[in-house]
Amino acid sequence: MSSLKNNKIFVIIVIAVVVVAAVLAIYYQPLAPQRLIIATTTSTVDTGLLDYLRPCFDIKFNANMTWLYLGTGQALEVASRGDADVLLVHDRVREDAFVSSGNGTLRTTVMYNDFVIIGPPSDTANARGTNATEAMIRIAQAGASGSATFVSRGDGSGTNALEERLWERTGVTANGTWYVSAGSGMAPTIRVANEKGGYAISDRGSFYKLISTMNASLSLVIICENDSSLLNPYGIILLNSTKYPNIKPDLATDFLLFMVSTQGQSLIDNYTVNGKQLFFPVYGHPETIGLPSENATVTYLNSLLKSRGLE
Amino acid sequence: MGGFEIIVEGFTRALQILFSGDQEILGITLLSLRVSLTATLLGAAFGIPLGFWVARKDFHGKSVVTAVINTLMGLPPVVVGLVVYLFLSSSGPLGFLRLLYTPEAMIIAQMILTFPIICGITISSILSLSPKLKDTLASLSAPHLWEARVLLNESKLGLITAIIAAFGAAISEVGAIMMVGGNLLGYTRALTTAIMLYTNMGEFATAIALGIILLLIAFSVNLFLTYLQMRSRVRRTT
Numbered sequence: 206m207s208s209l210k211n212n213k214i215f216v217i218i219v220i221a222v223v224v225v226a227a228v229l230a231i232y233y234q235p236l237a238p239q240r241l242i243i244a245t246t247t248s249t250v251d252t253g254l255l256d257y258l259r260p261c262f263d264i265k266f267n268a269n270m271t272w273l274y275l276g277t278g279q280a281l282e283v284a285s286r287g288d289a290d291v292l293l294v295h296d297r298v299r300e301d302a303f304v305s306s307g308n309g310t311l312r313t314t315v316m317y318n319d320f321v322i323i324g325p326p327s328d329t330a331n332a333r334g335t336n337a338t339e340a341m342i343r344i345a346q347a348g349a350s351g352s353a354t355f356v357s358r359g360d361g362s363g364t365n366a367l368e369e370r371l372w373e374r375t376g377v378t379a380n381g382t383w384y385v386s387a388g389s390g391m392a393p394t395i396r397v398a399n400e401k402g403g404y405a406i407s408d409r410g411s412f413y414k415l416i417s418t419m420n421a422s423l424s425l426v427i428i429c430e431n432d433s434s435l436l437n438p439y440g441i442i443l444l445n446s447t448k449y450p451n452i453k454p455d456l457a458t459d460f461l462l463f464m465v466s467t468q469g470q471s472l473i474d475n476y477t478v479n480g481k482q483l484f485f486p487v488y489g490h491p492e493t494i495g496l497p498s499e500n501a502t503v504t505y506l507n508s509l510l511k512s513r514g515l516e
Numbered sequence: 517m518g519g520f521e522i523i524v525e526g527f528t529r530a531l532q533i534l535f536s537g538d539q540e541i542l543g544i545t546l547l548s549l550r551v552s553l554t555a556t557l558l559g560a561a562f563g564i565p566l567g568f569w570v571a572r573k574d575f576h577g578k579s580v581v582t583a584v585i586n587t588l589m590g591l592p593p594v595v596v597g598l599v600v601y602l603f604l605s606s607s608g609p610l611g612f613l614r615l616l617y618t619p620e621a622m623i624i625a626q627m628i629l630t631f632p633i634i635c636g637i638t639i640s641s642i643l644s645l646s647p648k649l650k651d652t653l654a655s656l657s658a659p660h661l662w663e664a665r666v667l668l669n670e671s672k673l674g675l676i677t678a679i680i681a682a683f684g685a686a687i688s689e690v691g692a693i694m695m696v697g698g699n700l701l702g703y704t705r706a707l708t709t710a711i712m713l714y715t716n717m718g719e720f721a722t723a724i725a726l727g728i729i730l731l732l733i734a735f736s737v738n739l740f741l742t743y744l745q746m747r748s749r750v751r752r753t754t
Contacts, residue, residue, distance in 0.1 A: 240703065242617065251717050259701075271700035273617075274713065287606030288616055392716045418718035451606045451614065 238263065241456045243272040244280035244289035246363055247390035249439070252410040252483050257476050261468070266459045276362030276390065284308065284442075287449035291457035292442040293464075295408075296363035297496075300440050309442040313502050314491040315464045316473050316484045317438040320367060322429040323395070323412060324404035329353045332404070337432040342375045344404050348383025354403030355379065358394050359386030363437075368406050371434065399425050408437050410483035417479045438487065438496060441465075458509075465489070465506055466515045526724025533725055540702070545729060548706040551622045551693065552686035553737075558623070559630030559682050564675060567638025568664060582639055588632035593625075597695030600625045604696060617698040622706070625692040630682035637681060641674020642667060676745040680738055687734055707733075 249255050250272060259270045273283060277294040284292050285308050292309070294300060304312050322340050324332065330347035332340035347353035357379070358365040372379045385403065387394040391411040398405035402424075409430075416423055429435075441461050446454035463469045470486035477483065489507075492498045510516050533541050570581055602608050604616040604624075615621045649670060653663050668675065690708035697704035699713060707730045714723035 240700070242698070242700065247716070250713075253717075269702070271698075271703060273698050273700075274716075286608075287611075390716050392718055396718075415718045418720075423718075449606060451611070 238267050238269045240269045242289045244284045245272050245293040246277050248408045248411045250274045251392050252414045262463050276360045278361030290452045295439045296366045310445050311443045312440050314438045314440050315488050316486050318409050318484050320435040320437050321409050321427045323425045324428040325402040326426050332428050337434050338374050340429040341371050345377040354383050354401045356385045356398040356403050356405045359388045413481050414478050522720045525721040529721045530725035530728040544705050544710050554623050555626030555686050556630050556683045558627045559634045563631045563634030564638050567635040571639045571642035585632050585636045589636045593689040594691030596628050597692035601695045621696040622693040625696045626686045630686050633682040634678045637678035641671040672748045680741050
């Protein structure tokens with residue numbers, strides 16, 4: 206009789222332990238790493254750069270790096286509403302305006318690549334072998350006579366802004382049936398140009414990456430490159446945490462320091478797609494690519510790097 | 517690579533993903549299911565009672581209300597996404613809730629899409645019940661709750677259709693959850709937003725594979741709902 210009773214107690218204890226363990230297992234949440242939200246341009250995502258950097262950053266700072274895939278215009282807009290923690294974008298004019306309006310506290314150039322004018326292998330506008338401005342003029346002329354098409358991002362992105370600066374320089378008003386506004390990201394725009402056998406401006410990284418995924422079905426080739434007006438520097442902007450109390454300023458600073466640290470810069474330097482380097486680190490010496498020097502910011506960031514042992 | 521080869525490669529990739537149990541894709545799939553099923557259930561919890569009330573009650577402007585609900589059935593997801601984004605944004609009126617870029621925000625946005633669909637179909641299926649049934653119920657002077665039970669039971673076919681249509685709209689939309697979820701990897705990336713991203717990156721085969729998974733899920737959920745529908749029809753005819 207008593208052994209039966211003991212058995213019963215034993216069963217009850219076992220059930221109780223199992224129930225408690227199950228409840229704990231369901232409700233136990235391991236200390237989740239903090240999520241960093243980067244508002245960035247399509248090119249850093251399309252090229253796979255952020256996917257490549259994420260594991261290193263996540264491990265080093267026990268963080269969870271995520272990003273919003275936007276054009277520079279939309280990224281700046283979203284950040285100015287306090288909906289992202291940090292910016293990684295490429296439109297110097299609007300970046301500076303963003304910081305000087307008090308939305309951002311610090312901006313620094315971290316890397317660069319360049320834009321290329323791409324077009325059909327037959328080069329119907331005969332724009333090959335000229336500089337960027339001349340190439341754009343020839344595309345517009347060929348467009349007006351019906352032998353070329355130009356596909357614009359048309360989405361207020363950094364690439365779109367560069368394109369508009371180039372048109373301004375040529376003095377051509379770009380409109381007409383030859384001028385198509387795609388209203389989408391870099392890769393979709395290249396694909397539209399590809400279907401139409403037209404011209405487009407792309408950052409080199411996005412174009413190379415798309416060649417590697419689309420192989421032979423992408424027939425466009427580089428028509429114009431290596432022109433100083435096609436330089437494409439990327440900047441990181443820290444947001445004003447007094448204005449946006451909901452953001453994570455510490456994690457954002459970690460990200461900036463990671464990107465400008467020796468480790469971050471060499472990771473960027475080593476990133477290749479199909480054996481081609483897509484981004485070139487340039488933190489600390491933007492004057493080597495013809496940009497204004499950022500001495501004050503660099504000195505400040507270097508001292509932060511040193512005090513955090515991240516050099 | 518031609519279009520046909522990419523689709524074939526997509527199918528093989530889909531099978532590989534399904535059998536390899538890829539953690540990332542599994543997470544994306546579960547999130548899609550969680551968001552769309554919750555949004556459909558919440559939409560039904562509000563849509564069916566309101567639809568019932570509108571259909572049974574005689575009031576001024578009933579046809580206007582019904583027309584409004586029917587119009588909202590065609591709400592463009594991206595507009596819903598934009599409006600919900602502006603409300604939930606840090607500088608929006610509901611920014612203090614800190615819901616932007618969370619699965620909960622995605623559920624809210626999709627609920628706004630599923631609610632009118634369920635409500636509208638509920639109204640039309642109750643209105644289409646035989647007037648004889650209503651007369652009978654009236655002559656019995658049945659209590660309200662009992663009357664509601666009978667009417668809802670009689671329109672079960674229509675209600676299940678409403679839920680199928682709402683779930684279909686939710687699981688397949690991309691505009692709303694892209695805006696309010698942000699497509700954050702491992703957190704708010706759903707099947708449709710992932711398909712869009714892979715398409716943008718030119719990885720068509722993976723995009724097709726995810727599309728096939730999406731269809732499979734929609735098919736299994738609908739299979740279950742259709743089974744319920746068939747069963748209720750069999751019961752009514754016997």
